[in-house]
Amino acid sequence: MKVSLGRFATFSLVVLCAAAAGAAVAAAHTSRSAADIRNGGTLTIGLAEEPDALDPTLARTFVGRIVFLSMCEKLYDLDSHLNIVPQLATALPQVSKDKLTYTIKLRKGVKFNDGTAFNAAAVKQTLERDLTLKGSVRASEISPIKTVDAPNTSTVVLHLSSPYSPLTAQLADRAGMILSPKALNAGGTFAQSPVCVGPFMFKDRVAGDHITVVKSPYYYDKAKVHLASIVYRIMTDPSSRTQALRAGDIQVEDRIQSTDVPTLQKNNGVTVPKAVTIGYQGLTINIGNKNGLLKPYSNVGSDIAKSQFIRSAFDAALDRTTINKVVFGGLNQPDCYPIAPVSPWYKPTTKGLACDLHANVDLAKKLVKASGISSPSVNLMLGGTDPVNARLGQVIQSMEAAVGIKVSVTPTEFTTALNRADAGNFDAFAVGWSGRVDPDGNIYGFVATKGTLNDSGYADSKLDYILNGARKSISTKSRDTLYRAAMQIIHRQRPLIYLYHPVNYYGVSKKVAGVQIYGDGLIRAAFAGYTK
């Protein structure tokens, strides 16, 4: 039961870090042959947060992507192993030798959910809108696209200003969702009645309550669609989500809170698929963020900033296994690195490095002594006022007390916490990152001097040199070596102390078949149905 204000935080720590692009291994199928599924019925999915604008050009939220999956198909999609496969395109793009021209063939005979034809002109209009609309969140994702051509109705040619290998991956997400030109040209707010190609079409939305989509009569593959409609209910309170699942009010539960996982796993009517995310949760230590983010960094002079020993002691005092047990019921994956073990990058970049998941109280005490600071104190800002954050804060507090570091805890509403973190107004900040597939996305922004998320204010020319080298390098092997070197520096200096990788758990009623959770953590329900 989310008693938010604090839990209010649509952006609470777990949510955010757990959310987004978490790619992982466990691809959970509740697979059954299509013959067992009957047609009709309404599937209700309890979402953990409220989606923002239902406009793929402007949308920013993780849960928004779940809703789009049923009503806005993309040029490309992911399969259960997270490989990119064509969806509205017929094949992967043909890329020219100079990697500046992408030719994409489109499916024929496809209709938007307003009955108009899907064609190359529509793709051109959507991509141009993504690039130019004020406030477009997509613009930066596909910025290397210079021009879009539509030589015929089923071919699109993208001209790039520079080579950009993530382009196809971007077109497998919101940037690849094609919007109906008729709806765009109608002049209203697209988000209020979005029209794309999809198995379901938008019916209504009541802010803060639900979004309803109904089976589309125009969909090209509608024989595969079993459900008559899908209702996405916004249920920010985790306990009531679980209660609703048990009561049968909803059939699919987005992200179960850790305290409910064991109960649901024992429940005979429910399966609990999980997805290990590629994100992490950690503590950002303010070392040099004296004047604000990206302003000249110099040591802020707090106990934990001025002494490397205190940072090491702080880390050594943390018992990651106990934190996971007490705060999360043992359901997450405790670790010391920004890259998750599910990533192929994990092993080569952490080889030979030490990670102690238990506390080393004696060592920590010695380090405190060695620091020469008689009674070190640290203020820990929590990125949310929800009970999970509160538990985390109090567990850390009691572990640090055992080695003589006095921790005061400041639970802070998430947005305010981000503002304070950017302003450098904190000692330590418990915050997470949803994770990116490439290691650069989990490291560079946070610890490179020019990183746009470097709230730690950490400036280290050697680390910068390594990270920039890894950005330019194409060889996997040399990148392995470089990131391992970077990891060593981060471990020694500790601008960030990594605690664990979140694992997301979902609840799916056994009355329903065909709901799929891939490693990206999204709920795929468009082709699900009730069993006979």
Next chain:
Amino acid sequence: MGGFLLRKAGAALIVVFISSVVVFAGVRALPGDPAIALGGENRDPAVVQAIRHTYGLDQPLPVQYVKWVGRALRGDLGLDARQLPVAHTIVTRIPITLELAFLSVLIGSLIGLLAGVIAAVRRGKISDHAATTSALVGLSLPHFWLGLMMIILFAVDLHWLPASGYVSFREHPLANLEHMLMPAVVLGTGLSAVLMRQTRSAMLTSLSADYVRTARAKGLAERSVVGKHALRNSLITVTTVIGLQLGALISGAVITEQIFVIPGFGRLTLEAINQRDYTLLQGVVLVAATGYVVVNLLVDVVYSLLNPRIRVSGATQ
């Protein structure tokens, strides 16, 4: 009468105006940059800047205020972070809270009036003490906790009622009532306690009034004395009390809706604060304040119609 009404309406307008300034300033005083809240996890500086511009956050405050009020006067409260019209969102949410308020007033006044009348008629007897003490218990119960306990008992243990959520009446009348029952009882308890006390004292006053004594002297049956004369007069007081409890009802609705996850007006307020959705929050609080002022004006008017003496003393304000 006309002059009195004009003065009251004028005062109400001033209150609404001051409220709009307070709302605007209060929302701006909230810590946490809404553009950051909307900027997504990457906080891409270009996106954040574009958001500031879209929502006019980069303009001077007085300009923002005037634009907002100008549009609000035309019924346009702007688009929220979801790109949905705020006015429409509010209009869809208010009926839910009104239903909750209506049901709790119904439950609250049924219990409150009955207990109050019984207590007054049987003054000093055991039933009076029982009613008075229960009213105190009702006043002392933190109703959000009462809600939690009811969820544990009736939803988690007994599975009699849904723990939370909302179904619209049009969609499924029975399910609607099932979902609303616990919240309405929770919200109604506090009200019934207040009403019981007010009814009791109003009844005690009117039972000792001259016209009631006359009625008794005329040999009317006690039931008719209580029912026709005393109760009817006490009802005037009680109606006013319900009107004045509106603010408390809205406050109660905020937390009740939070606990039972009802997508009403109260929950909308909390969502708006949490998400730092300035446009939404401004609209919500302005509508709440205006609604309160209007209801109070109505209460004043009704009251002055019922009791002409008030007009004189009210006029000197």
Next chain:
Amino acid sequence: MSFVDTSAALTVNPRARRRRLLRRRFARRPLAIIGLVVALAFILAAILAPWIAPYSAGATDFNALLAHSSSKHLLGTDELGRDVLSRIIWGARASIEAGVLATLLAMAVAVPVGIVAGYYRGWADAVIARLTDVLLAFPFLIVAVGLAAILGPSLTNATIALGIGAAPALIRVARGEALALREEDYVRAAVANGASDARILARHVLPNMLSTLIVQATVAIPTAIIGEAVLSFLGLGVQPPTPSWGVMLADAQSYLSQAPRLAVYPGVAIFLCSLSFNLLGDGLRDILDPRTTR
């Protein structure tokens, strides 16, 4: 508390006689006495928490999470292995502090303002009336939530928010009292005798509204106690790890199906605490306020 003072009864001093009368009336109300005793118990628990609580409020035992009650932990432990009884006792501090201080704050603002409005009337009354209208136009919880959000969540700010929230109603009471008292014969006589305003207010108006104010204060305290619990429950009041009943309830919500007892104890504490003040206030009202005397 001087319940045993009998010597004064023999004197003819009218004040002493009144006091004796009040005491007798009070003694005839067992519920009010119970209220007084329980309220005092909570206040004592709050003051003596460091000495009477079996454990410190933050002492965690990660090997005894969600333990049932035992001789070691009378009410069991919570999700971090902390002693629930100790946290209830420590939690009384936040509740009593918020309840009493918020009420005092509201009084300090409301009484002078209300007296000025009611006694002098005129433009001051009009302005004050509009301002209280504005304050009342915002539902109390929204004011409190907004203030807590603006000022940042803490017990102090929650107390300020609760005080401000309680003020408008008290202003109206004080104004009403002053309005009625200025028409009283003894006040008119004092005015006719040329007494200064300050003297009239201090000697005649304030003392005569005191009983009403005391009753109002006693009734405002439980409202503020519940208000503190609500704000802390919503994460806008006392911040963990400081124990508060509202915070305990918020934490317990995640464990409703596993350990519902965690949600029971703090609620009972809030209920008993506010009930005790309400019983006391009701008793005092009957005794002190002649208009509602039965």
